[in-house]
Amino acid sequence: MTSTAAVAPAKMPRRPRRVGPALRYLAALVIVAVTVVPLLFVILGGFRTTAQINQSPAALPEPWVLSNYATILTSADFWRFLTNSVIIAVVATVVAVAFGSMAGFALSHYRFAGREALYTLFTVGLLFPLGVATLPLYLLLRQIGLLENLMGVAIPQAAFSLPVTIVILRPFMTAIPGELADAAAIDGAGRLTYFWRILLPLSRPALVTVSVLAFVTSWNSYLLPLLVFNDQSHFTLPLGVATFQSQYSQDTARILAFTALSMVPALAFFSFAERRIVGGLTGSVKG
């Protein structure tokens, strides 16, 4: 490739397009196929019977069977898992963002001894994986009676989302010009009024990003619900999917339908908040 470039006549338009659109489209096609085909297999598999799948795993539904999806959508389990996931994710997000933005405000708009140390402490928290803390966390939750309780997952989840929330919010809040606070003070607004009426609305983009991050983290988490819940009625969607898989391991079609349905909320949320998720993840990780 290098040599063809070197001998290219000087008059040729020098745009670096030698890779060629063909190769580019081929690569794109391969990526799309590798990404989409497994998902399609799951979704379409849900429209077949297990017998059909066993006979010929790769075929299209013939005829289309709706009963798998219908059974799951009319069963209480799926909806209960979904509701539990929603409750936990919402509580975890609200708590993390509320507490995180208050702390972010204090860490950005007040000066006090130990401020940087405190900020560093939260930053180091980014490195604590939930996995490391699970055994003692489990014992702690048992002691305070939060096992088999949705809050037993939501609250620790919020705590583990605090570091990233604060690490994103504080610089954002620091960047908001101090003149605004001055102006608010002239108008007689207290510090907390300023926080509530001016700073928070101005921080909206960052608040959306941290909310999305906290929500997705909680939504996808598996380990903590696995330890805290024994009773199926408390299961979240990830836990439910994994359990369903092992319970009905003979009934492939039902597993596929269940899995497909459990992808729907995440995919819907993603297409709705795509820019925020991508921006948040690629942005936040640079901390």
Next chain:
Amino acid sequence: MAEPVTADPDTGGVTAEPTPPPGRPSVRPGRRRPPVRRALELSLLLAPALLLFAVFVLLPIALAVYYSLYRWNGFGPLSDFVGVENYRRALADPVFDRAIWHNVLIAVLSLLIQLPLSIGLALLLNGRIRGRAALRLIVFTPYVLSEAVTAVVWLSILQPNGVFDQFLTAVGLRGSIHEWLADGDIVLYTLFGVITWKYIGFGIILMLAGLQGIPSELREAAALDASSWQSTRYVTLPLLGPTIRIWIFLSIIGALQLFDLIWIMTLGGPAGASTTMATYLIDHGFRRYQFGYGSAVAVLLFTVCFLFALAYQRFALRRDTAGAVDRAMR
């Protein structure tokens, strides 16, 4: 990470204090207010986050260190103090050594395979291409799915004589069919493949974001008197450096903490062939009620991650992190 703090009037910076013009009251909030009220505000704002963080993050980690010094099944009093015996036992256990090795292997494979793949695909997708927005959306989709869902999806696909095996047969690779998850020599590579499927989109999006940060003038100027390979190698890649270093960091930390996917797909088996530090920890701590021993493993896992992060921060990331978060939010 620590940003430079501008002149700090409240902490005794007497000289830094600009005298306000006479007659104009200082309205900078944070001053002139009763210190009691200020302290009250501060504690009101900080207490919830601090309490939450201390109770559910710091305390459990401190407790893990404490429990790790005992032999304990999680019930009854902590009485059987064994000192560092749990640590010695873990480090001497060949299964744990293998677990560490598996984590390292996944990390190395990621660097060797996922990194070039992410960069290459990002470079390709960064060019002019129809439907680029849709393409990005699709590429990123697996990353949004939970590891649990991903695991179940691939469990179905990789079933013996399942759709993947049929596909191989159809393209004439019947001979390469294995028991993807039951063969101890293969299972880790299978899992790595699934991990790559799930996380490659994140790498590509990250690299694309990094490429977007490179001024197009630079790339165009380079394109004027260099081949596309040269301009990529000597202009684009070095400028992509910070992004690549962040990716490496995240990838290695992720590889060290791998759990959900493996637990659901293989439980660390067969016969420990896909155990990681985290699955070993949960296996011993929860399934065998060895809370003291499990805690010791947790502390080891944390120490490994922490030392790696510290070293990486010091040697590779230092020049990138200053102000990185602010930049990212713009």
